[in-house]
Amino acid sequence: MSADPFAEPRLFLRIVEAGSLRSVAEALATEPSTVGRRLSALEARLGVTLIRRSRVRSRPTEAGWRYYERMRPLLTEIDAAEADIAAARETPRGLLRVTAPVDFGTRFVAPVLRRLQAAHAGLEVDLALGSGFADLAEQGIDAAVRIGRLADSGLIALRLGEVPRVLVAAPAYLAARGRPGAPADLAAHDFVFYRRVRAVPTVTLTGPAGEAVEVPMRGRFTVNGLSAVRALVLDGAGLHVGPRWAFADDLAAGRLTALLPEWRLEAFPLHAVYPPGAWVPAKTRAFVDAMAAAWKAGPGR
Numbered sequence: 001m002s003a004d005p006f007a008e009p010r011l012f013l014r015i016v017e018a019g020s021l022r023s024v025a026e027a028l029a030t031e032p033s034t035v036g037r038r039l040s041a042l043e044a045r046l047g048v049t050l051i052r053r054s055r056v057r058s059r060p061t062e063a064g065w066r067y068y069e070r071m072r073p074l075l076t077e078i079d080a081a082e083a084d085i086a087a088a089r090e091t092p093r094g095l096l097r098v099t100a101p102v103d104f105g106t107r108f109v110a111p112v113l114r115r116l117q118a119a120h121a122g123l124e125v126d127l128a129l130g131s132g133f134a135d136l137a138e139q140g141i142d143a144a145v146r147i148g149r150l151a152d153s154g155l156i157a158l159r160l161g162e163v164p165r166v167l168v169a170a171p172a173y174l175a176a177r178g179r180p181g182a183p184a185d186l187a188a189h190d191f192v193f194y195r196r197v198r199a200v201p202t203v204t205l206t207g208p209a210g211e212a213v214e215v216p217m218r219g220r221f222t223v224n225g226l227s228a229v230r231a232l233v234l235d236g237a238g239l240h241v242g243p244r245w246a247f248a249d250d251l252a253a254g255r256l257t258a259l260l261p262e263w264r265l266e267a268f269p270l271h272a273v274y275p276p277g278a279w280v281p282a283k284t285r286a287f288v289d290a291m292a293a294a295w296k297a298g299p300g301r
Helices: 007-018 021-028 032-046 062-090 102-119 171-177 183-188 226-234 244-253 282-297
Strands: 094-100 123-129 143-147 156-163 165-169 190-194 202-206 212-216 218-223 240-243 268-274
Touching: 007 021, 007 032, 007 062, 021 032, 094 102, 094 282, 102 123, 102 143, 102 226, 102 244, 102 282, 143 156, 143 282, 156 282, 165 171, 165 244, 183 212, 190 226, 190 240, 218 226, 226 240, 226 244, 240 244, 268 282
Parallel strands: 094 123, 094 143, 190 218
Antiparallel strands: 143 268, 156 268, 165 240, 202 212
16 A cells, blocks of 8 residues: 555546656556556545546546546645645754753853754744743744753753752852862751751762762842843852852952862753754754753753
């Protein structure tokens, strides 16, 4: 059986347009009897005679003409739809919906999407900033950028790299409260939290010899926006453990100080996730590849 469910109707259209079974057989490099058998199978399925055969010329019957007039535009539409889907598989096009954390998405994801759109005229972009997108397929999301350990799900995940973290404070805070010289000293300091996730937050630091120390953190200020956290830390509200990229400019300018630099903080994994499927649209593949390359060339180095 042909893989094309419309193989016989397509053959019928060719016979009508060529005017004979023999011409179609020659074009397909097969025998006229083979073409005749396939035409007869179609007629048997429909229960009508579609073509009046003759040695010189084959002409459609009245039913054949009606079938031709209905099938020609239908098959043209089918071919166009399949060509469109095939193109979407090979070329980024259509609406690409991406979600990412607010600050990270603003700083890193939006520029990647802008360059991707500039390279592909048929691509539209919808970037949803925030973390309230759990069911990507149900919410029509093509891909999501996630920072941190991933929960178990049926999503496809591609690791883009990791996000290094740093412990920072403002010079004014350190002048007033003192500079911690060891992990144990952190217990006496105030922290600004980004979305407190546990009742008693802790931070784990790994020393030069590989020893791991877990230290409880305390603080009275929790914020759900990294920009607000940065402003509070710059204002001397407390210490913060956060992504290095968010404080790199302040560290370079001396507005913030990196604490306990000889102790290592665990980096967070960075992933792109997308719904599973038999095939991944070109627009999704292109975004994931572009995001991985951008992170590798920039902060992820």
